[in-house]
Amino acid sequence: AQTVTQSQPEMSVQEAETVTLSCTYDTSESDYYLFWYKQPPSRQMILVIRQEAYKQQNATENRFSVNFQKAAKSFSLKISDSQLGDAAMYFCAYRKNTGNQFYFGTGTSLTVIP
């Protein structure tokens, strides 16, 4: 069974600094998709960034980027120039190339210190 592990329940970062949230996953598949979601206090789940496993290039969305290490089954999220609005729960998720199920990690609560 696929599992997604986020080993950091809580993280904090100084405003304008950079922080990296870690995520590892377990799979025997070669083709799959990885996602990072942000859940602010409003509870709305928002897609931050996605990565296709067949792509070697790391995905980037403005201040958000990933470090995708396929062999190590690692998918970390880097937030640069952290802003107060980045404070939220962050969930890592995995989806196989077929089927409907998404597998979520347990989340990392990020605090941004002014």
Add this chain to the structure above:
Amino acid sequence: DTAVSQTPKYLVTQMGNDKSIKCEQNLGHDTMYWYKQDSKKFLKIMFSYNNKELIINETVPNRFSPKSPDKAHLNLHINSLELGDSAVYFCASSQELHPQETQYFGPGTRLLVL
């Protein structure tokens, strides 16, 4: 336009009551999900429907019964509510044949059982 909507957003009720949460998506997706998020923010899949058919049914008490009248709707009915049912319930949708696409989440329904 709201992509995935849930009603109600808040639900406070007494133990033993029966309640329903409605979910609708206007994205044309063929798969819909119900998740439960507990006080520790863990996101747990409960059910998944594809084209109105149940495809994922995790270990959930049979007091919970999903109903999908059509592809755009997946309602959750809960009988004999218990204190432990207090949580935030999220509806989500996705397209099976587009695994690169994310799930789209509703705003969540906060259920409090007294």
